[in-house]
Amino acid sequence: MISRVRALWKNAFRRKQLDRDLDEELEAYMKLVEAEKLQEGMAPEEAYAYARRQTGGTDHVVQNVRDVRTGAWIERFVQDVRYGIRSLANNPTFSLVAVGTLALGIGANTAMFSLLDQVVLRLLPVRDPKQLVIVKEAGNHYGNSYGPNTMSWPMFEDLRDNNNVFSAMFCRFPTHVTIGYSDQTVQISAELVSSTYFQTLGVEAVLGRTISHDDDSIPDSAPVVVLSYSFWQSYFNGDRNMIGRTIALNGQAMTVIGVAQPGFDGVEMGEPAKIFVPIMMKTEMTPHSDGLKDRRRRLSWVTTYGRLRPGMNTEQAQASLQPLLHSILEMEVQQPEFIRSATAADREPFLRNRIELLPGSDNDLREYMSRPLWVLLALTAAVLLLACANLANLLLARATTREKEFAVRLAIGAGRARIVRQLLVESLLLSGSGAVVGLMLAYAADRILLRIYLPADAASEFAVSPIPDGRMLAFTLGAMLLTSLVFGLLPAMRASRTEITLALKDRSGAASTGGMSLRRLLVSIQMALSLLLLVGAGLFVRTLRNLEDVGPGFPTDHLLTFTTAPTLSGYSFADTKSYYDRLKVDLEAMPGVTSIAFSTMPVLRGYAWQNAIVGKDFEGTPIEQQPVLSQVDPNYFATLGIPVIAGRAFSAQDVAPTDYAVVNESFAREYFPGRNPLGQRFGLVSDSESVPPKTEVIGVIPDRKYRDLKETPPPQAYFPYLAVSNVRGMTVYVRTQGDPRQFEDALRERMHRFDPHVPAVDLQTVNEQIGFSLRTERLVASLSAVFGCFAMVLAVIGLYGVMAYTVLRRTREIGIRIALGALRSNVIAMIMCDVLLLIGSGLAAGVTLALVLVNLIRSQLYGLNARDPLTFISSAIILALAAGFAGFIPAVRASGVDPTIALRQE
Secondary structure, three states, rough: OOOHHHHOOOOOHHHHHHHHHHHHHHHHHHHHHHHHHHOOOOOHHHHHHHHHHEEEEEEHHHHHHHHHHHHHHHHHHHHHHHHHHHHOOHHHHHHHHHHHHHHHHHHHHHHHHHHHHHHOOOOOOOOOHHEEEEEEEEEOOOEEEEOOOOHHHHHHHHHHHHHHOOOEEEEEEEEEEEEEEOOEEEEEEEEEEEOOHHHHHHEEEEEEEEOOHHHHHOOOOEEEEEEEEEHHHHHHOOOOOEEEEEEEEEEEEEEEEEEEEOOOOOOOOOOOOEEEEEHHHHHHHHHOOOOOOOOOEEEOOOEEEEEEEOOOHHHHHHHHHHHHHHHHHHHHHOOHHHHHHOOOHHHHHHHOOOEEEOOOOOOOOHHHHHHHHHHHHHHHHHHHHHHHHHHHHHHHHHHOOHHHHHHHHHOOOHHHHHHHHHHHHHHHHHHHEEEHHHOOOOOHHHHHHHHHHEEEEHEEEEEEOOOOHHHHHHHHHHHHHHHHHHHHHHHHHHHHOHHHHHHHHHHOOOOOOHHHHHHHHHHHHHHHHHHHHHHHHHHHHHHHHHHHOOOOOOOOEEEEEEEOOOOHOOOOOOHHHHHHHHHHHHHHHOEEEEEEEEEEEOOOOOOEEEEEEEEEOOOOOOOOOOOOEEOOOOOOOHHOOOOOOOOOOOOOOOOOOOOOOEEHHHHHHHHHOOOOOEEEEEEEEEOOOOOOOEEEEEEEEOOOOOOOOOOOOOOOOEEEOOOOOOOOOOEEEEEEEEOOOHHHHHHHHHHHHHHHOOOOOOEEEHHHHHHHHHHHHHHHHHHHHHHHHHHHHHHHHHHHHHHHHHHHHOHHHHHHHHHHHEEEEEEEHHHHHHHHHHHHHHHHHHHHHHHHHHHHHHHHHHOOOOOOOHHHHHEEEEEEEHHHHHHHHHHHHHHOHHHHHHHHHH
C-alpha cells in the first residue's frame, strides 16, 4: 500500500515527462494503424480517420491513462489546491481576516492544551505509569502527619512485606538540603527514597548506578547520592567525572554514585528533585528529626507507592488490602502508646480506616491546577467555536458574491460534490494557515504564561515547556481539520445548491432567503457564546477582586519574608537557638527595619502543621478539622500587625514547652463555647508519651487566613518558638519603614555576611508572596477577560456584517418605501427591529446556556454566587449596547438611500 501511494505521488510530480511519453506512444500507434490501412489500399484521409477512431480520441485516451496512472483524486486535489490559493490570493483582505481569526482561536486552544497536557493529562515518565498507584490510609488519622497521603514507616513495612497485590513497593519523603560545592552554598529540593524506588519506576542511570538494597538496609550506613540529570547539567556542568566524587549535603560528606536518566526529576511535578538519597540517611538529611529510629506508628511521613501485579485492577487491590490494614490497626490499638493517649471514642472511628489507591501520577500541582486549566480550555474552545461561526458567516457572504461563478460551473457540467470539495479545500487552506500561525502564537503565549505564572527563580526548573511536541502538534492538526469542517461545510453545502437560472440573471435580491436565515442563526449563536464568555469573565474577575479585597487579615505593605534552616548546615539544637537570637539582634540593627519575627510555619503558602488536641476544659470529641499550629516568637503578632483582642501576647519569660498558647477566635468557639477562653487548658495528642492538658490559653487573636486566601480561617493555636527543644527551620518576617523591595539586596547581603553557609531562601515581600498565591485566580481572570472581549468583538462584527448585507439586499425595497413617503426614522426603526430581534434571541439563548453551565465553575468562585444577578445583567447590557451600536450603523446608512438611484439599479 505504501509503495503504491509513493508511486502515485511520484507520478503526480512527473506529469509533464509522462505526458510527453504518452503522446509519443499514441502518435506511434496511430501511425502504425494508418500505415496498415494505407497498405490495404485505403485513402490517406480515410486511413487517418480510421486510426483516430481506433484510439477512441487522443484526449479521451490521455485522460483515462492519467486516471489510472496517477489516481484522479490526487490530480484533482492538486487542482483544487492551486485554484483555492489563487482564489484566496485574489481576496487578500478576506484571507488575512480569516487566517488571523483562526490563528487566535487555534493558538489559544493549543497553548491551553499544552499546559493542560503537561500538568494534568500526562503521566509520569516511568515504565508503565498506569500500573503505579499511591497507597493511602484514609479515615480518622490519630497522630502527627506530614501530609494528606502519608503513612508511618512501620505501616509501609507491614504493607510491603505482607501484600499480595503489588509486584513492588517503594516510599519517598521530600525535603530540602543545603549543598556546598565549589564555594557555592544553596538549598535544593531532595527526595529520600527506599531502595526499590528506581527499580519499581523503571528509571535507569545514564552514568554510574542507582540506589541498591545494600545502600538502604542499615540506618546511616550508606552516604551515597544520585543526581538528577538536569541538576547534574546545571550545577556540575555535566561533568562526567562526578561519579565517585564527594559532595557536602547538610555538612555531611556524600558520594555521588550515579546520574538519573534525562527527563526524570522525581514523582512530584512542580517540585523537581535535584538529588536522590537513601531513606536510611534521614537523620543526616533531616538533622535532629525523628522517623526511622523511634518507629512511631502514628507518625505519618512517607508517601507510599506500589506497582500493581499484571491483571490486578485498583478495585481488586483495595479490597484485597483492606483485611491486612484492619489487622494492622487492631494491633495498633493494643499498643500502650495508643491506649495511653486515645479514648474509647477515638478507637471506633480509627478501626474504620480504609486503604485508598490513587493514580501514581497524582500530585499537588495536578490537583491544584486541574480545574482551572479545564475551565480555560473550555473558554478557548468556546472562542474557537465563535470564530468558526464568524468565519462561516464570512464564507456565506463570500459564496453569495460567487453565485454566478458556481452557476456557470454547474451549467457546464460540474457536479455539486465538486463545488463542495473545492470550497472545503479553500477552508482547509485557511485553517492550515491559521494553524501554522496559531502554533507560533501558542509557543509565545506559553512562554509568557509560564513567566507570569512562575517566579523568576522557578521558571527554569519547572517541568512544563512551551516547546511543541508530538501531542501538541497532533492537537493542532486535529483542531485544524475540525475547524475547516465546522466553518466550511455549511457554506460549501449552501453554495452547491445555487439556483443556476436566478444566479445567471444577475438580479439584485435574487438569492434565496435560506442563506440569510442561516447567517442570522450563526449571529444568534455568536451572541449566545459571547454572553457566556462575558459572564464567565465577570465571575472570575470579581472573584479575584474579592480575594484581593479580603486580604490575609493583617497589613502587608511593609513586610519582607524568607526562610532559613541552620540545622541543614550542621547546627545543633542549642546552636540553632543561639543562631536565631543573634540573627534577630543583627537584623533589628539594620537601618529602616522596625521589627523582626520568627515562625515555624509560613502563612499563605499552603502549609499547615495539624494535630489533634485533648483537654479537661472541653469535651474532647473528635472534630472534622484538626486545628493548625505554629511556634512563634514574642514579636510575631506585633510584627505582622495582628492585634491581641483578649489577654496578652507571649513574653520573653514564656519559655516552658507548650505551657502557654495564643489562640484565634475560631479555636475559642470550637473548644470553649460560651466561656471565656483565657485560662482554659488543652494538650496535644501524641502516641509516644502522655501529654496532659496543661497548655494555658493566655491570649486571643482575630481570625485570619492561614493557608490561602480562599479558606475559611481554621482554628489556630500558637506556642512560644523557643519553648521546644528541637528548634529547626524558621520563616523570618521583617517589617520595614519604607518600600520593602528596596531592602531585599541589603538583607540578602547581610544574611550572607552573618553566615555564608546558611542561605536565605525565597526572599520576597509578603505582597509578592500573596500575589503568587493568587497566580491561578489572576491567570483565569485575565485570560477569561481577554477571551470575553475577543468574543464580544467577533459577535459584534458578525452582527454588523449580517445587517450590512441585509441592507444591501433590501436596497430596492428601502428605496420604494422612501419614495412613498417613509421617514428616515421609520427606516432606522425597521432595521433596528431586526437588530433587536437578533440581539434578543442571542441573549435569551446565552442566559439559558450560562445558567446551566456556571455550576461547573462554582468551586472556582469566592465571595459571590455562580448565578450572580449583577454579573449576568451587566454582561448582557454591555453586549447588547455593543451589538446595538454595530447594528445602528447599517440602519443609518439605510435611511440615507436615494430612491432614484436605488430604483435605477434594477
